[in-house]
Amino acid sequence: CDIYGPSIPLMLGIQNVEPTMTMAGKVIPVVQNNLKVMSIGIVAGDDAPLIWRGPMVTQVTRQFLHQVDWGKLDILVIDLPPGTGDVQITLCQSIPLSGAVIVSTPQDMSFSIARKAFNMFQRLEVPVIGLVENMSFYQCKNCHQEIPLFGNKPLEMEGAPLLGRIPIDPKLVLSLDRGENLFLLSESSPAQEALTQVGDKVLSIMEEQLEKREKWKQSDQYIQSIQEPKPGELEIHWGSGKTDRFSAFELRLACPCAMCLDEWTGEKILREDSIPLDIYPQKIHLVGNYAIQIEWSDGHKTGIYTYQYLHKLAETRKKAQEEAFEI
Ligand SMILES: [Zn+2]
Numbered sequence: 001c002d003i004y005g006p007s008i009p010l011m012l013g014i015q016n017v018e019p020t021m022t023m024a025g026k027v028i029p030v031v032q033n034n035l036k037v038m039s040i041g042i043v044a045g046d047d048a049p050l051i052w053r054g055p056m057v058t059q060v061t062r063q064f065l066h067q068v069d070w071g072k073l074d075i076l077v078i079d080l081p082p083g084t085g086d087v088q089i090t091l092c093q094s095i096p097l098s099g100a101v102i103v104s105t106p107q108d109m110s111f112s113i114a115r116k117a118f119n120m121f122q123r124l125e126v127p128v129i130g131l132v133e134n135m136s137f138y139q140c141k142n143c144h145q146e147i148p149l150f151g152n153k154p155l156e157m158e159g160a161p162l163l164g165r166i167p168i169d170p171k172l173v174l175s176l177d178r179g180e181n182l183f184l185l186s187e188s189s190p191a192q193e194a195l196t197q198v199g200d201k202v203l204s205i206m207e208e209q210l211e212k213r214e215k216w217k218q219s220d221q222y223i224q225s226i227q228e229p230k231p232g233e234l235e236i237h238w239g240s241g242k243t244d245r246f247s248a249f250e251l252r253l254a255c256p257c258a259m260c261l262d263e264w265t266g267e268k269i270l271r272e273d274s275i276p277l278d279i280y281p282q283k284i285h286l287v288g289n290y291a292i293q294i295e296w297s298d299g300h301k302t303g304i305y306t307y308q309y310l311h312k313l314a315e316t317r318k319k320a321q322e323e324a325f326e327i
């Protein structure tokens with residue numbers, strides 16, 4: 001789906017298509033070349049405003065996600081405007097994105113916008129699949145020499161592979177203007193080859209990431225659920241199948257925050273007799289993918305328990321119990 005530009009209907013040759021609705025009032029996406037498409041250009045036609053204010057864009061983004069009858073999809077591609085505004089942030093926070101592909105022309109100004117996007121995706125824990133350099137060069141028809149149009153500086157960002165460089169290609173420009181599918185034309189073209197390569201790379205990287213994610217979900221670094229089998233007792237079910245049982249009192253006492261534990265000496269500041277015996281967790285929040293934060297019934301909530309710390313606590317207690325048993 002495409003939010004800002006009414007250009008997508010033109011490029012796909014679906015300018016004059018009227019969208020239809022399901023019985024439930026959802027918009028049915030237009031299908032072209034085996035692609036389900038939704039665009040502001042389809043909904044608003046040529047009357048689409050050229051300037052969108054932030055809140056409106058955010059609202060449209062939500063509608064495209066939830067009020068369009070997408071059905072079953074292999075991949076949902078969301079074309080975002082450049083930058084790091086409301087739309088991007090709303091999107092990253094409202095649905096779990098598999099990854100982001102950053103597209104930039106090889107110019108310093110576009111680079112700096114792309115770099116900001118890269119940093120934003122990293123901060124919001126959206127994996128960056130890679131970079132695509134658009135309008136990289138023009139290939140001379142006669143001698144096949146690559147003539148750079150903007151500059152020779154390659155697009156580089158640490159931790160993000162370059163997926164491909166798309167040349168300026170008259171065939172691509174023409175096919176987009178006519179709303180024809182470049183991939184259905186009889187003759188291949190430089191842009192088509194480059195785009196195919198980018199598509200293949202994106203797919204293989206996404207598959208790798210999916211595998212990694214599955215492995216991670218079956219490890220000790222992933223919490224499947226936290227349960228409270230009885231008041232004052234907490235059970236953490238890890239992805240690996242391991243279960244750790246803690247008493248709320250024990251966890252509250254082990255709070256690693258700077259108010260409870262001296263950061264430098266590692267000495268406990270919190271006094272055991274200051275904790276109510278009937279303490280219980282009111283709320284538990286996930287912190288990124290590495291820790292939980294607990295809001296206790298005594299009002300204390302600054303403790304962040306990393307998964308590593310929780311494993312260590314469980315291990316230490318197990319050892320202590322074994323030793324006590326031996327004696
Ligand atoms: Zn030449």
Ligand SMILES: [Zn+2]
Pocket residue numbers: 255256257258259260261300302303
């Ligand atoms: Zn604390």
